[in-house]
Amino acid sequence: MLGRRYRLLSQVGRGGMGRVWQAHDDLLHRDVAVKEVIFPPGLTDSDREVLYERTLREARSAARLSHPGIVTVHDVVEEDGRPWIVMEYVRARSLQEILDSDGRLPAARVADIGVQMLAALRVAHAAGVLHRDVKPANVLLDMRGREGGDARVVITDFGIARMDGDATLTQTGVVLGSPAFIAPERARGELASPASDLWALGATLYAACEGRSPHDRVEAMAALTAVLHEEPAPPRNAGPIASVLMGLLVKDPAQRMTADEANRDLARAARGELTETNGIAETWRDIPDTPRAAGPWTAEFGGRGPATDETVQELNGSVPGPDPAPARQDATTSRRPRVILLIVLVFLLVVAACAVVLLTRHSADGASGSTSPTPTPTTPLTPRSTPSARVPAGYQRSPGPGGASLLVPTGWTRQVRKNSVLWTQPSTGAQIQLDTTPWDYADPVAHWREFERQVRARNLPPGFREVRLSDRFTAPGGWPASDLAFTYLTKDHGIMTATDRGLTANGRQYAIFVAYPGGKNRYPPDLADRVIGSFQPPA
Structure with missing residues (x-):
């Protein structure tokens, strides 16, 4: 008998810090849950005092909160020099x-x-309380339901919760929490924040969909290492909420999905408004070809339509010729592109030879003085200038739509589309695209704002999160421009980091898009700058 009123009936749970009992309150004639705190052996008096204070803090933290999704604390009883917490008993x-x-x-x-x-975590956070140990074991599903017939979900065990203003109660060198569900910033020893609970929420929901945590490992240290340094595998069974899970599991808390964003998409999925096809894509372009289903990547919103004409593998720095015109696939016409290509190559060789002769004569006559290597283009060239002949190692200049061109890495696949050209590296999911579909707005900033509105409305691309939208500026060449930086989710390659520049050159609107896997350090930091800066419109 505890406190001369609580009779322990049976043990219903056990954790690293104690046991949970079903008990009966003889005074109020109701069943309650009682958490028995068990101090580990070998503790010093100061350590026991810390754990005692931590237990009292759990009671104070939970007692401040009133919400159907949070277990209610009724009482605290001291027995045998240890605190016992009396709580609402949830039959779940x-x-x-x-x-x-x-x-x-x-x-x-x-x-x-x-x-x-x-909903429960937001109430706790608004009261200045962080849970710090959100995980499946601390989530109860009361099958008696709530209004509407669904199970009531209750978060329990605020045993390591912290209130704003409390001194930090922990043992030196110890990180409190379950390794596979500890946010990366907490594993690094940084202070917890509401974003830390959101990361743990993402890990918990991931486990519910996949049957295992996103960084499931046998050893605790291996799990912590994975949390710190490895990206989780994109979920295969999460359907329309996959983008939410990956958004919550972003390692940088500043870039992590917010509670408002997560709640919006989770609520839509729970109501059946988000389908599996627009919850996550295999790659950036795995979108149905029908205009409406294709979302903002079709001609109705600045391009990004499906491939329609050709796919060419660019190897060893070779540059494909002009975009081919459709031709009948018979025995005669199937040979015609080869003949045309040979003629073009011979013509280019003749022009190159003539240029060498002219340059040699020019130098011999002293007209040019001393020569120096042409600098590598790293910013957009003027509309009437010609690209540098010195292309950086590992890159090549490749034609885009309408006579425009970009520097792209060698060896990437080139696809010609209705209003754009797309270059991809299938092994990593990295992509470059130059698109010429007219916008609905002349101002590039207004274009990107409308772009974002439609992206969020359709959840395409999945997991879209804006990182930065620049003001309107004048790009090199005198072109009005604006840059949109964002992240999105793919099924095969996880979170992608993207930069999209919208600009108008010579009266034509362009979108220059560069995306690569985020957090994997596979690309130099100047990849986007080099590709976007190499843009050359037609003369």
Whole structure:
């Protein structure tokens, strides 16, 4: 008997810091849950005092919160020199128990769980309370339901929660929490924040969809290492909420999906408004070819339409010829492109030879004085200038739509589309695109704002998050321009980092897009600058 009123009936749970009992309150004649705190052996008196104070802090933290999704604290009793916390008894299994016995859950159900968890966490955060140990074992699903018939989701065990203003109570060198569900910034020893709980929420929902945590490892240190240095595998069973999971699992808390953003998409998925086809894409262009389903990447919104004409593998710095015109596929016409290509190559060789002769004579006559290497172009050239003959190692100048061109890495696949040309590196998912579909707005900033509005409305590309939208500026060459930097999600390559420049050159609107896998250091930091800066419109 605790406090001469609480009778312990049976043990219902056990964790690293103690046991949870079902008990009966003889005074109020109701069942309650009692958390028994068990001090580890070998603790010093000061360590025991820290754990004692931490337990009292759990009670104070939870007692400040009033929400259906948070377990209610009724009382604290001291017995045998240890605190016992008396709480609301929820007749429910934990999410971890459900996953262990029944396996992973459908995405729509996970979305509903996420909405309820977010509502509880937002109440806690508004009160200055951080949970710091969100994980499936601390999420209860009360199958008696709530209004509407769905299970009530309750977050429990604020045992390592922290209130603003409390001194930090921890043992030196110890990180509190479950390794696979600790946010990267906390694993680095940085202070926890609401974004840390959101990361753990993402890991919890990921586990509910996939049946395992995003950084599941046998050893605790291996899990912490994965949290710090490895990107999670894109979820395969999350359907329309995959982009939410990956957005919450972004390692940089400043770039992590916010509670408002996550709640919006989870609520839409729970209501069936988000489908699996627009929840995540295999790659940037894995979008149906129908105009409406293709979202903002079709001609109705600045291009990004499906490939229609050709695919050419660019190898060893070779440059493809002009975009071919459609031709009948018979025995005679199938040989015609080869003949034309040979004629073009012979013509280019003759022109190059003549240029060498003229330059040699010019230098011999002293007209040019001393010569020096032509600098590598790193900024947009003027509309009437010609590209430098000195192309950086590993790059080549490749033709885009309408006679424009860019420097692109050698060996990438080139695809000609209705209003654009797309270069890809299939092994990494990296992409470059030059698009000429007219915009609805003359101002590039207004164009990007409308772009973002439609992206968010359609969830295409999945997991879109703006990083920066520049003001209007004058790009080299005198062209009005604006840059949009953002991230998005792909199924095969995870989070992608993108830069898209919109500009008007010689009366024509262009979008220059560069994207590559984020956080993997596969590309030099100047890749986007070099590609975008090499843009050359037709003379």
